[in-house]
Amino acid sequence: MRKFPNNFLWGAATSSYQVEGGNGNCDWWQWEKSAGKTMSGAACRHYEFYEQDFDIAKSLNHNAHRFSIEWSRIEPREGRFSKKELQHYLNVLLALKKRNIEPVVTLHHFTNPIWFAKSGGWEDQRSIERYLRYCNFVVPALAKYVRYWITINEPTIFISHAYLLGVWPPQKKSLFKAAYVEEHLALAHIKAYHLIHKIYKELSNCKPSVSIAQNVMAFVPCKRNLRNRLAAYLRAKVYNIGFLERISMGNFLKRLPLDFIGINYYSRQVVALKQLGKGNLAMDVCEKKHHRIAKNSLGWDIYPKGLYEVLLSLKKYNLPIMITENGICTKDDSQRWKYIHDHLKYIHRAIKKGVKITGYLYWSLMDNFEWDKGFVPRFGIVGIDYKTYKRIIRKSAKKFAEVCRTNILK
Ligand code: BGC
Numbered sequence: 344m345r346k347f348p349n350n351f352l353w354g355a356a357t358s359s360y361q362v363e364g365g366n367g368n369c370d371w372w373q374w375e376k377s378a379g380k381t382m383s384g385a386a387c388r389h390y391e392f393y394e395q396d397f398d399i400a401k402s403l404n405h406n407a408h409r410f411s412i413e414w415s416r417i418e419p420r421e422g423r424f425s426k427k428e429l430q431h432y433l434n435v436l437l438a439l440k441k442r443n444i445e446p447v448v449t450l451h452h453f454t455n456p457i458w459f460a461k462s463g464g465w466e467d468q469r470s471i472e473r474y475l476r477y478c479n480f481v482v483p484a485l486a487k488y489v490r491y492w493i494t495i496n497e498p499t500i501f502i503s504h505a506y507l508l509g510v511w512p513p514q515k516k517s518l519f520k521a522a523y524v525e526e527h528l529a530l531a532h533i534k535a536y537h538l539i540h541k542i543y544k545e546l547s548n549c550k551p552s553v554s555i556a557q558n559v560m561a562f563v564p565c566k567r568n569l570r571n572r573l574a575a576y577l578r579a580k581v582y583n584i585g586f587l588e589r590i591s592m593g594n595f596l597k598r599l600p601l602d603f604i605g606i607n608y609y610s611r612q613v614v615a616l617k618q619l620g621k622g623n624l625a626m627d628v629c630e631k632k633h634h635r636i637a638k639n640s641l642g643w644d645i646y647p648k649g650l651y652e653v654l655l656s657l658k659k660y661n662l663p664i665m666i667t668e669n670g671i672c673t674k675d676d677s678q679r680w681k682y683i684h685d686h687l688k689y690i691h692r693a694i695k696k697g698v699k700i701t702g703y704l705y706w707s708l709m710d711n712f713e714w715d716k717g718f719v720p721r722f723g724i725v726g727i728d729y730k731t732y733k734r735i736i737r738k739s740a741k742k743f744a745e746v747c748r749t750n751i752l753k
Contacts, residue, residue, distance in 0.1 A: 411449035448493065
């Protein structure tokens with residue numbers, strides 16, 4: 344029997360664009376059309392059905408819920424802020440509060456308003472002030488109901504997919520541009536961190552808890568030779584903690600501008616270098632099929648122990664950690680429960696080793712629009728019938744609900 348700390352946050356996560364539907368002022372919407380991709384369209388119609396979805400979360404004993412605010416709704420044209428959309432998110436927060444569910448609110452989850460993307464996006468230095476202007480509109484209005492803020496979701500994934508691999512809009516492949524984007528995202532976070540604290544102070548609110556949601560992975564050397572181990576070590580440094588280190592730079596005491604560390608963990612990478620070159624160090628993975636390991640429906644390795652290893656490696660920062668995403672896409676719901684169970688087992692083990700973990704948010708509350716992969720991958724503990732938009736509560740959701748209710752993992 345494994346007991347979790349008192350006041351542990353249990354719940355699930357979503358992001359606006361992936362569930363709301365009808366986000367026609369967003370760069371992704373335009374990109375789906377121009378690149379001939381699956382359209383997100385009505386997504387899960389969560390924009391209309393959020394009350395019903397929160398009833399489900401409540402019935403599953405969730406006491407926390409992560410969602411994001413869609414910047415392109417709030418500011419559909421540059422400098423024109425929509426009070427109506429702001430009111431919508433206020434209603435969303437009130438709906439959570441009414442059910443005693445603690446909101447964890449993300450301000451940027453991969454998507455941008457079209458006008459922002461068109462006038463330079465995150466490559467442009469003005470991105471920082473534009474993002475802060477948006478935060479300055481949203482945060483004071485919602486502050487009363489929010490303690491946990493995520494400024495930016497997975498900066499490293501955003502940079503790599505949109506500016507290095509070129510598989511997400513704006514589909515650039517440039518180290519040079521990626522470096523600019525990283526710089527701007529880092530500054531945007533640092534400034535937003537201080538801005539949110541300032542707003543809370545001015546409003547005499549109790550202190551907010553602000554973080555990013557950092558994607559992390561386990562990097563496992565295939566053969567444990569020196570070069571594979573070196574590459575695994577370097578990749579963990581760049582991919583898992585590179586952005587964290589970046590935002591502490593220039594800070595005299597090297598104190599991180601974070602009140603907790605939000606982490607998103609899904610999988611591992613098996614490192615096998617073909618030769619010793621810069622590109623090989625960064626990219627080579629084992630292509631042989633000799634690692635017998637279960638996979639999700641996108642082919643990602645399922646490796647719960649990796650979460651434990653990553654959690655221990657973050658202990659040095661001496662900050663509370665929240666698992667802001669962890670999940671599996673699969674057609675086999677019993678595999679989903681096993682995934683959740685095994686990851687929770689390792690989270691509990693990390694807590695026993697002294698890592699301060701404050702919550703676990705499964706990705707995702709419901710099946711949703713999985714970016715360039717469309718609607719095929721099914722991550723939800725709640726299924727969606729995309730013809731009727733009916734919500735189908737899966738068995739894994741009920742098993743997880745028992746953990747949320749008892750605070751105990753059997
Ligand atoms: C993202 C989610 C995404 C999930 C599964 C995370 O990287 O934050 O938006 O759906 O992974 O791929």
